[in-house]
Amino acid sequence: MSNAAFPLIPFTQTAPALARRGAARMALAATLACAALTGLFAAPVQAAPIDSLIKSVKFDDGDGVNKLLAKGMDPNSVDNQGYPLLVLAAREKSDKVGAALLANPKTDVEIQDKAGENAMMMAALNGDIEFVKQLIAKDAEVNKKGWAPLHYAAANGHDDVVKLLLDHSAYVDAGSPNGTTPLMMAARGGHVSTVKLLLDNGADLTVKNQIGLTALDFAKTYKEPDVVEGLTARLQQMQQK
Numbered sequence: 226m227s228n229a230a231f232p233l234i235p236f237t238q239t240a241p242a243l244a245r246r247g248a249a250r251m252a253l254a255a256t257l258a259c260a261a262l263t264g265l266f267a268a269p270v271q272a273a274p275i276d277s278l279i280k281s282v283k284f285d286d287g288d289g290v291n292k293l294l295a296k297g298m299d300p301n302s303v304d305n306q307g308y309p310l311l312v313l314a315a316r317e318k319s320d321k322v323g324a325a326l327l328a329n330p331k332t333d334v335e336i337q338d339k340a341g342e343n344a345m346m347m348a349a350l351n352g353d354i355e356f357v358k359q360l361i362a363k364d365a366e367v368n369k370k371g372w373a374p375l376h377y378a379a380a381n382g383h384d385d386v387v388k389l390l391l392d393h394s395a396y397v398d399a400g401s402p403n404g405t406t407p408l409m410m411a412a413r414g415g416h417v418s419t420v421k422l423l424l425d426n427g428a429d430l431t432v433k434n435q436i437g438l439t440a441l442d443f444a445k446t447y448k449e450p451d452v453v454e455g456l457t458a459r460l461q462q463m464q465q466k
Contacts, residue, residue, distance in 0.1 A: 279304045282313050287321035294325070300332040307339040315347035315356055323348075323356050327363050334365040341371065349374040349390070352383035361393055373399045379407035379423065382416030387423065397428045404434035412440040412456065415449035420456065430456055430463075 278298050281289035290310075294300055303309050311332060314322040323344070326332045337343045345365050348356035357374070361367065367374060367390055375395045378386040387407070391397060398406050408428040411419040420440070424430065430440050441460065444452035 274298055275302055275304075278302060278310065279313070282310050282319055282322050283317050285314075285317070285319035285321045287325045290322050290325045294329055300326050300329045301336055303338075309333075309336040309338060309344075311336055311344045312338050312342065312347055315344040315351070315353065318351055318353050318356070320353065320355050320359070323359055327359055334360060334363050335369075343369065345369070345374045346372065346377045349378035349383065349386050350381055352378070352381060352386055354383075354385050354389060357386055357389060361389075367393050367395045368399065372401045373407075375399055375407045376401060376405070376410050379416070379419050380410040380414055382411065382414055382419045384416075384419055384422055387419055391422075391426050397423060397426050398432055400432075400434075403436075404432075406432055406434075406440070408432075408440040409434065409438070409443045412444040412449065412452050413447050415444075415447070415452055417451050417455060420452055424459055430459060 274293060274296070275298070278290065278293045279302075280286075281293065300311070301309060304313060308316070311323065311326050311334070313319075314326060327334065335343055343365075345357060345360045345367070346369070348354075348360065373395070375387065375390050375397070376399065378390060398408070400406060406428070408420065408423045408430060409432075411423060428440075433439050438446070441453065441456040444456055
């Protein structure tokens with residue numbers, strides 16, 4: 226070490242003074258050693274409860290979620306990206322966790338992420354009909370204003386979810402903020418069976434969105450010839466009546 230840290234001691238100092246200086250040095254060394262050992266053998270840093278809860282959601286660990294909720298964790302907590310636990314569970318297809326969260330009376334079944342998407346929308350997008358059924362059983366809103374679960378189910382051609390939503394009074398011509406209907410989303414994705422299902426349940430193929438496009442226009446724009454053929458035939462049938 227430098228002299229600045231430990232100055233040289235003049236020989237004229239008395240022995241007791243030297244002893245005190247030596248004792249101080251030994252005490253300092255002992256303190257530093259203890260600190261080093263404490264850091265070396267310290268217990269690992271434990272994950273924050275919210276991190277454990279989010280991990281349990283992603284891995285569909287229903288028991289883990291129940292234990293943390295029993296300790297007072299908020300079932301409406303959000304992760305660092307702003308996803309509420311229920312929305313995250315729906316997005317990850319964590320049905321066990323979904324059931325655990327929905328069983329908690331404090332859970333808000335309509336809670337939304339920053340994009341305005343809720344659990345039913347995510348479950349519908351994924352075609353997770355069991356999760357959708359759980360949400361419906363908890364009186365989750367089928368006809369959400371704006372983008373609705375039916376838009377999301379139709380966009381990916383999940384006919385079973387589309388039928389389930391329609392059976393629970395989903396509005397077949399629900400309009401998004403820009404006027405897009407579920408039929409337009411199904412046409413855009415080329416989902417022929419979904420288009421037929423919606424039409425058979427009363428979807429209006431003449432509806433236009435804010436820029437004047439119909440479902441047939443969507444099918445043409447996104448080059449879905451089978452949908453174009455089906456919608457054209459249905460339109461001709463309408464005109465003949």
